[in-house]
Amino acid sequence: MRAPDFLQSTQASYDAIAEAYAAEHPDSLAGRPLESALLMAFAELARASGGAAQAPVADIGSGPGYVAARLHGLGLPVFGIDVSPRMVALARRAHPELRFHVGSMTALDLPDGTLGGIVALYSTIHVPDDHLTGAFTEFRRVLRPGAPVLLGFQSGDEDGHLRLSERYGREISLDYYWRSPEAVADRLGEAGLDLYAQVLRAPQGEEKMPRAFLLARGPAPAPPGAFRPSGRG
Structure with a gap:
């Protein structure tokens, strides 16, 4: 099946600028205490939802890999997914102890209910409105019950x-979408994910727009003895 046009252009654009982007952003979390605190909160929620058997978490739109590395440092089993093969190659080089794969958030090559959490920082900003709920529906599909999602985006x-x-002096065709926290929360709800927390940070340094962060969770597991439809007529 042919990938949507926006995925093809996003992949080609990041392949073209991967080296320059990674050189400029080796770790965009450095000096960002709020973002670091939110990752810690995410890690605690992931551990709480996983119980004794912690399922892996995915950094979707992993870029140069610094978010996955931070999650690894917090003690989570983690791997990265990015649409750009060149970005994946650079992440593997920078963080050889971690796994990174080429893939798209709109069609994750993962079994149902296998992830203990998803982080997507500044990757949903390239997804058009008419594909956003579908991407979040994919998130819900691959999450274990109650597992958390952390989103970050310009607002x-x-x-x-x-x-x-x-x-970076390269010809690209890259779309950016900025959205209010409420608009993204509505899309999460449409996909069956429950909002847990919402944070809006003022622009810092050379940033021109506020940064929004949403923590959501997959539906809680059904209590013992609850009716579970079989899916058959």
Whole structure:
């Protein structure tokens, strides 16, 4: 099946700028105490939902791999997924102790109910509105009951869209979407994920837009003895 156009252009664009991007952003969490605290909260929720057997968590849109490395440092079993093969190669080189795979959040090559959590920091910003709920539905499909999701994205007073045709001196075609926390929370709810916390941070340094962070969770497991439909007529 042919990948949607936005995935093809996102892959090609990040393949073109991967080296320059990774050199500029070897660890964008450095000096970001709020983001670091949210990752710690995510890790605690993942451990709480997993019980004694902690399922792996996925860093989706893993880029150069620094988020996955931070989660690994927090004691979570983690692997990364990115649409760009070149980004995956750079992440493997920078963090050889971790696994990174090429893949798309809109069609995850993972069995149902196998992940103990998902982090997607600044990767859903490339997903158009008409594909966003579908991506979150994929998140829910692969999550274990009650497992957490942490999203990070640019935000603003109104939702908007920008297409860049050049970055780092390379020709690209990369779409960016910024959305209010409420708009993204609504899409999470449509996908069956429950909002747990919402944080909005003011722009820092050279940032021009606020940063929004949402923590959500998959539906809690059914209590013992509860009716479970078989899916058959």
